Amino acid sequence: AQSVAQPEDQVNVAEGNPLTVKCTYSVSGNPYLFWYVQYPNRGLQFLLKYITGDNLVKGSYGFEAEFNKSQTSFHLKKPSALVSDSALYFCAVNNQGGKLIFGQGTELSVKP
């Protein structure tokens, strides 16, 4: 069965510093990997996805993610964090079955 894990419930970063939100996955076959962001009282918004090709994927709002097949990871990164990046971030995986499975989420807090 496919699954995705986000090992950190919360990540705290100072504004201007780089940030990383971790995600590992387990799936049979080739994974389709996604990151979504959820702002308070809002629905989830798509950030980026990895399907195939270059292991470094660029997405919205300056975010990028690195796919690592040997470590089965898909970590979300940003070179310089903004206070407005504070939100709940979800990693998700989809395999050939067409069902999107979400991790439990990581709360990112960026302090001025």
Next chain:
Amino acid sequence: EAGVAQSPRYKIIEKRQSVAFWCNPISGHATLYWYQQILGQGPKLLIQFQNNGVVDDSQLPKDRFSAERLKGVDSTLKIQPAKLEDSAVYLCASSTHWANDEKLFFGSGTQLSVL
């Protein structure tokens, strides 16, 4: 373009009562999803429609939950009777079609509290 619309925004009911949620997807989107998001957890897929047909309802508690998608556009999700553990945010999402690499567009959700 208009996003995914959901109503009501909040609902408070007592256990054993019934409740219904409504969703209007983005125009032209063939695939519609209902997710349940319990506090502190990621969204869990309840049911997925392709046009007005059910693609996946394997995690829908069918003894109390039901859903339909009228004419392949709007959808309603019903709970009858509600239990305390049904307290959650119910998210509707849509996508242009059903594919493994398709991104989903989410509504703001309906927050349900069962007392």
